[in-house]
Amino acid sequence: MSVQVKSFITHKRGETDNDIQDSIDYDLARGRFALSDGVTNSFLPDVLSKMLTQAFVNDEDNASFPPDYLPQRFKEQRDQYMDALDEDARMLQEMVEEEFHIAAATFVGLTLKDNVFSWQVLGDSCLFILPEDGHLRCFCSMPVNISPEWKLKVDFGNRPRQIHSDGVVVGEWTNGKRTILKGWVVLASDALSDWLIKQHNLGNNPIDTLWNLNDNSDFENYVEQEYQTQRLKSDDESVIIIKIDEEAGSSANSESPVVSEPTNSSGPTESSKLPDSSNYDSVYFDYYDDFDYFDYSDYAI
Amino acid sequence: MSEVVKREPLRWGSDQPGHIVFLVDLSGSMVDKIDYVINALQKTCQSILTRCIGGGQVKNRVSVAIYGYNYHIVELLKCDAQGLARALKDAKRENRPLFDKNAEAKPEYQTCMKMGFEKAKQDVDQWIAGQKANGKTAIPAPIVINITDGQPYEGDDVPQDEVFRQTLQAARDLMNVMTMDGNVRIFNVHYDPETSDPTLRFPTSQPTLNENMAFLYQASSPMSDELVLSAQSYGFPEAVSGSRCMMSNEKDASKLASFIEWGSSK
Numbered sequence: 001m002s003v004q005v006k007s008f009i010t011h012k013r014g015e016t017d018n019d020i021q022d023s024i025d026y027d028l029a030r031g032r033f034a035l036s037d038g039v040t041n042s043f044l045p046d047v048l049s050k051m052l053t054q055a056f057v058n059d060e061d062n063a064s065f066p067p068d069y070l071p072q073r074f075k076e077q078r079d080q081y082m083d084a085l086d087e088d089a090r091m092l093q094e095m096v097e098e099e100f101h102i103a104a105a106t107f108v109g110l111t112l113k114d115n116v117f118s119w120q121v122l123g124d125s126c127l128f129i130l131p132e133d134g135h136l137r138c139f140c141s142m143p144v145n146i147s148p149e150w151k152l153k154v155d156f157g158n159r160p161r162q163i164h165s166d167g168v169v170v171g172e173w174t175n176g177k178r179t180i181l182k183g184w185v186v187l188a189s190d191a192l193s194d195w196l197i198k199q200h201n202l203g204n205n206p207i208d209t210l211w212n213l214n215d216n217s218d219f220e221n222y223v224e225q226e227y228q229t230q231r232l233k234s235d236d237e238s239v240i241i242i243k244i245d246e247e248a249g250s251s252a253n254s255e256s257p258v259v260s261e262p263t264n265s266s267g268p269t270e271s272s273k274l275p276d277s278s279n280y281d282s283v284y285f286d287y288y289d290d291f292d293y294f295d296y297s298d299y300a301i
Numbered sequence: 302m303s304e305v306v307k308r309e310p311l312r313w314g315s316d317q318p319g320h321i322v323f324l325v326d327l328s329g330s331m332v333d334k335i336d337y338v339i340n341a342l343q344k345t346c347q348s349i350l351t352r353c354i355g356g357g358q359v360k361n362r363v364s365v366a367i368y369g370y371n372y373h374i375v376e377l378l379k380c381d382a383q384g385l386a387r388a389l390k391d392a393k394r395e396n397r398p399l400f401d402k403n404a405e406a407k408p409e410y411q412t413c414m415k416m417g418f419e420k421a422k423q424d425v426d427q428w429i430a431g432q433k434a435n436g437k438t439a440i441p442a443p444i445v446i447n448i449t450d451g452q453p454y455e456g457d458d459v460p461q462d463e464v465f466r467q468t469l470q471a472a473r474d475l476m477n478v479m480t481m482d483g484n485v486r487i488f489n490v491h492y493d494p495e496t497s498d499p500t501l502r503f504p505t506s507q508p509t510l511n512e513n514m515a516f517l518y519q520a521s522s523p524m525s526d527e528l529v530l531s532a533q534s535y536g537f538p539e540a541v542s543g544s545r546c547m548m549s550n551e552k553d554a555s556k557l558a559s560f561i562e563w564g565s566s567k
Contacts, residue, residue: 012315013314013315013317014314014315014316014317015314015315015355015360016356018358019355019356019358021355040352040355041351041352046356085357089357091390091393092354092386093354093357095350095389096351098347099347099348099351100351230439234311234312234314234316235312
């Protein structure tokens with residue numbers, strides 16, 4: 001089985017890379033992928049979103065997430081940040097802290113291991129699965145409705161499901177796992193998820209469109225174009241696209257694993273074998289049966 | 302057949318800043334309420350500012366104008382987010398309220414509300430023209446929040462029915478200003494802790510209890526589904542589909558503050 005990955009991230013229109021509150025991170029060798037969207041109306045959301053993606057991808061044991069050290073580590077980073085500010089800037093940040101008290105972020109984590117991928121999602125960032133010759137599915141904390149014509153509708157309403165910097169998790173995780181199939185898996189922040197769903201419903205191929213972008217500069221130009229036509233909301237836009245070329249169980253023919261840390265600018269496409277591990281700890285319910293039932297029995301005829 | 306993609310309300314940001322106008326009744330009867338109103342405005346301004354801070358910098362994601370009205374108009378504040386940051390920091394450093402109730406925000410005279418709506422229209426017209434002059438096409442619809450404790454007045458010689466008619470016309474002229482994002486949205490809150498009349502929040506039909514309630518209803522914008530949801534999240538379960546952006550005979554000061562903050566929270 002071979003896996004290729006592209007990732008893109010950009011800021012709200014009219015702002016800069018320094019203002020990005022989303023964070024993406026992945027490690028192909030470990031088979032871990034994470035995306036987090038820092039909540040604008042919170043205190044230092046960019047710090048929290050980065051801590052979450054790094055912890056999920058890099059911590060040796062991420063079975064319990066968010067990690068117990070989150071509140072203390074966030075406080076340390078908060079103190080470092082505030083100490084570096086001049087009086088005026090500190091006064092402003094104190095106002096923000098007084099208003100919001102904590103940081104908040106949504107989260108999508110995906111693990112590929114032993115020909116199974118498992119996920120955990122909290123909030124309106126989304127995980128999409130599109131098997132080759134299959135139907136697009138979306139997983140997030142928001143209500144997802146699917147019409148008989150397989151058009152998706154996700155209510156991106158005002159229902160906060162977030163991880164807080166004090167370690168509190170607001171809302172229930174959406175967890176799942178399934179055997180890997182040839183196709184696509186996508187992690188995306190809310191505005192881009194909304195766009196992806198609408199484009200899919202219009203009969204377009206938004207995942208192909210994103211995959212065919214060469215680099216982050218291409219992505220920024222594309223986001224600008226979609227923003228100008230009002231098809232995409234102005235927001236931080238971030239996405240990780242995973243292309244799986246062969247189904248689980250088939251022979252792997254990829255190059256040697258390539259390990260990298262994504263940055264604000266996506267590097268070239270990376271490919272890798274999936275990690276082998278014999279100690280997969282199944283902590284999530286098995287979604288596979290439900291998926292197949294819904295996919296084929298309800299709507300195939 | 303392809304579907305039409307529904308346009309979403311424009312989000313405020315550095316590239317498409319929002320604009321909020323507060324109208325504050327500075328008539329004489331406000332004298333026992335002005336401390337609380339100033340405090341609520343200051344907290345709301347701080348809340349607005351905190352949504353404009355990113356990467357340690359103040360981003361001009363919104364501009365704010367605050368006008369007081371009695372027999373004339375007082376410009377209390379008119380600035381972008383950076384100006385708002387300066388004003389709030391100065392007040393904090395000097396340990397004083399944002400506005401002085403004995404000077405620029407002194408309650409006196411009568412409630413010439415028509416003038417307030419006319420000033421707000423002039424303000425949003427200028428702001429929209431400025432955005433267009435800067436090459437903006439995606440211009441968020443401005444928001445106007447009117448805080449009063451009384452009913453419109455235009456002089457002893459003008460019958461009250463005529464006052465309501467003229468003031469409502471001024472409000473409608475303001476509401477008819479539109480951008481590609483939609484019409485100017487007017488929020489009215491009538492705050493009177495002493496009244497024995499019942500409180501009315503987010504009515505879905507024109508009130509019949511008195512003429513002032515009926516006037517405020519007609520002078521307030523209908524609520525979109527998005528506004529209903531956000532109002533509910535601010536602690537207003539009374540907001541439902543078909544509600545208007547208004548509260549009348551509000552006696553709970555915390556509800557006044559929540560209403561102002563909700564109205565300016567986009």
